[in-house]
Amino acid sequence: MIDTKLNSLTIAAALAGAVSMAAFAAPTTVHAEDEVQCYGVAAAGENDCANAAGTHSCAGQSSVDYHGGDWKLVPAGSCEEMGGSLEPFEGVNPNPPA
């Protein structure tokens, strides 16, 4: 079969090529961990907030029972500003931007 698009040889060549491409760029990958360490602190802090929200919840929680909420509520975030997002998606934007 001459016209086989995919055989062991082409796959091997692709991986070999990818290895040499990636090997050149490899040093950045190796040191990435050190470079981004400071970001890790911020991300962890955010998550501590989540845990704090979960474990220390006394503030602002009244004894009023929330149960039985009224589901006439309608989503009212930024969705409506996005354009076309309130209608089911069928391949074409049903509400083109005004």
Place this chain on the structure above:
Amino acid sequence: MLRELQQAFRRGVLSGEDDPAALAVIAPDHIPPAQRFGIYRNNTTGSLVGVLMAAFPVVTRLVGEPFFRQMARTYVQARPPRVPQLLAYGSDFPDFLSEFAPARKLPYLPDVARLEWARQEAYFAADAVPLAPQSLQAVPAEAYAGLRFAPHPSARLVDSRFPVQAIWEANQPQNETVARVDLGQGGERVLILRPARLVLVYTLSPGNFALVTAMAGGASLAEAAGAALASEPAFDLQAALAGHLQRGTFTSFRPGAGEEKEEAQER
């Protein structure tokens, strides 16, 4: 005895209705037992709602906070935590959203939630050192096609018929304005990865997504490349593999069983 009390307590917290068996053990004082229990119930629910809001900030922004809180309360009652770890709570929130009638107007909402949960999982996944590309140079090229690669523990894949990553980016909590996202631009396939400290997100072509999905599922490189070409005829295998080696999508490889079989046949 204790078990019955615990069950009554659980019912009283989660059903939102006072359970006489739970109230009976609360000593009355100037606050009536039912009211005292109500405070506890609201604290429990409020804590879990807070956990969900922290895990799904973009969903929160999309629907607005009042809507999200009410939706989350319904979720908490329907699907209370089953694991004693708050970071694991919310794993089936995306599925819940797809069944949640008041949110049906936003058909992309469950997929945005899937993306947010994938980011959360990637963040808390085990640390692992990505595969060093050079380590493949020790393998004979004849064996390449049969290699099987282990995905990084943080790798997550989200396939959506909506431009889910674009929606996520447009609705970051710190954004003051919302960029318009055209839902007609088609779906997005996303790879989430935390090779080091940061959670990184990549939007993949259909072929590339099929490649990683197959490889992460244990397929050999040849099988995965076949799946990729089947879904994208013009798929560039070398460029895709170079990308994954650079970002650290995989951590290790092993020779496949199929490869050994082929060698045996040749003998």
